[in-house]
Amino acid sequence: MWRALSTAATIENVTPVPANGSHGEGPSNPPYPVNPTNLPPLCAVTIKVDQSTAASSRFGLFLPDELPVTKRLLVVGNGGFSGGINGLDMAAGPHHRMAALSTDTGHNSTAIDTSWAKSDAEKKELWGWRAMHGSVALGKDIIRWYYKQPDDEKLWTYYSGCSTGGRQGLRELQEFPDSFDGALIGAPAWWTGRLNPFLMQVGLYNLPAKNSNPSHMPLEKLSLLVDEVTRQCDGADGVMDGIVSSPDKCEFELGMLVCSEFGTNISECLTVEQAETARKVYEGWVSEEGELLYPGLTLSSEDQWWILLGAEEPSPFGLGYIRHLLLEEDGKEFVWAGLTAIGKDIVDRAQRLDPGRSSATQYDISDFQEREGKVILYHGLADGLVPEKGSWWYYNKTIDTFGGDLGGVRVFLGYFQVPGMGHCFSRPDCTPNAPWNIGGAFQPGILGSDIWSVPGFEDAENDALKGLARPYSADVCSAAR
Ligand SMILES: [Ca+2]
Structure with a gap:
């Protein structure tokens, strides 16, 4: 593994996690103090990358002991201005038989703390896009090395994030269309400016x-x-x-x-x-x-x-x-x-x-489309923080950019308005019958540290992440053969 790392990267932590185990940094990770539990057996790794003499970023990896022949990686996003590794959302990866990655975005803070950004252009860039992009690039190298994957074999990579996480995913696939094969983008705070x-x-x-x-x-x-x-x-x-x-x-x-x-x-x-x-x-x-x-x-x-x-x-x-x-x-x-x-x-x-440079305002994502990338964009109609109409705007701007070809756009970008869903999720006591849990970012985690999908409905029809990754799963390939 170490050959794959650049000289600026060091391994902070390697922890073997047994079946039904738990892993995370607990209260020292302010935005994500709850560690996921009931994990499949995996190797948890934390990497630190020095960006300069003044700034660094970290990212976490979950490397399941067993992965299907078709290797897949789930990258997850963050929320608000938070700085921390998002372990609860990472947990969906191993349960879906994927490796998982999350960046801390280059600082350590809660979602509502912006003081880290004061007079620090580099930390802003890390939060805006650099920590995500660098982590995905290096993380893919490490995963290939760990699973001894040949260079000519594809590492299918999926993304899931909501709010700032939605923005991070859109931002990455707009500028770096090779990063992801599919992205589950929730309530994106995409036009930061x-x-x-x-x-x-x-x-x-x-x-x-x-x-x-x-x-x-x-x-x-x-x-x-x-x-x-x-x-x-x-x-x-x-x-x-x-x-x-x-x-x-x-x-x-x-x-x-x-x-x-x-x-x-x-x-x-x-x-x-x-x-x-x-x-x-x-x-x-x-x-x-x-x-x-x-x-x-x-x-x-x-x-x-x-x-x-x-x-x-x-x-x-x-x-x-x-x-x-x-x-x-x-x-x-x-x-x-x-x-x-x-x-x-x-x-x-x-x-x-x-x-x-955090805004994700590029509507022409034809490079992503041409490599057969798919986006599932969703937004709760009861969102009281990030306006749903903003996602509607992005969706329609994209259709305009593709010459008004709604049918053509829907092949690679689907937009779903979720009734009764607040910002990224709804509290169970608010519109309790609303269909707000679709396996999106933050959703399983608020139901419990051991929840990773839609409880009782962990299938591609009810879990959007599983649906996004389904065409490429080893199970489907095996069934097809
Ligand atoms: Ca009604």
Whole structure:
């Protein structure tokens, strides 16, 4: 193995994991403190790669003791601004009879911590794309060596990630089409230079968080929106089941929630100004010139609006991005207090600089298509953090780029809107009957450290990752013979 490593790479850890064993770094890995359990027997390896004298990145590998003749690798992504090896998502690999890889993206932090990026262009690049790309390239070499795979034999490589993980996967396959054969891309935060400033803007719609601010919608009023949207929109899809499956077919009347002049309990309705705040969140971010900068949140996403609207300052996904990735080079910390809108200068700067070159804005993925790569793109219609309409935008831009050939695009890029699914997953107590578990990133792990698929339905019809990798599985090849 060591011959395959560059001089900058060292092996940090090699641990044999027995059948039904567990492996991970526990609490020292803040974004992923829960170690996967009930693993198949495997060799767990951690590699550290020095990127320069000032920065390094690490990645983890799960190398199952037994792999089918057809060798496969699962690469998984991260979430938010997190820095850490994502062991729970890696666990799906060995269970699906694949090796697995996850990068720490070059730093160690939770998903909402951006302080690592301050004045560190190299760490931004590592988070943006470099750690992923380098880990995939070196990881493939190591796996080939470990399993004694001939150079002329293909190592089938699949990707699964949601949110930032979705962005990482799209970003990699856009610039490096040889990296993956298939990618399961969930709720991608793909247009960092637009999305993250928009998330800041959404926070500003509802600030300051004072009762004297007529526009401020306190958290307890979100349930009014949830209930009213369900009341008006549930049936628009033809089935009254508590799940809004066709928000685009619902002609929602926000005015139904506005307090009437007399005899109304103010806690049971929205003021005109609060309703205007909600309208802006739905509408999205429109420039003074009328250009749509980023689409808003979809009807039925209100249950998660607390993430962007519920605090006394804008969410770290917006404020942290602007403060530590975009503006800190100026030497003074960005102050949001008193702002009602983000200036055009920030929008322009974010797109011009694209800190860490993290945005995945290439619609022409014909190189990936020509090598028969496949993308399954999915997004929860009840996502209250990353707007579903953003994925719809990416999908339609891609179709436009391919000359409007919807049928041609669907051969290699399928888009699936998941009713009732929040950001990457839904809590079991929220729209419990919604079909939110499709084996996507983060989903099995939130059900339990020993869960790796859709419990009771670990098949290609219900587990999207298994479906993506199915045509190339050794089992199918054996059956075909
Ligand atoms: Ca319904």
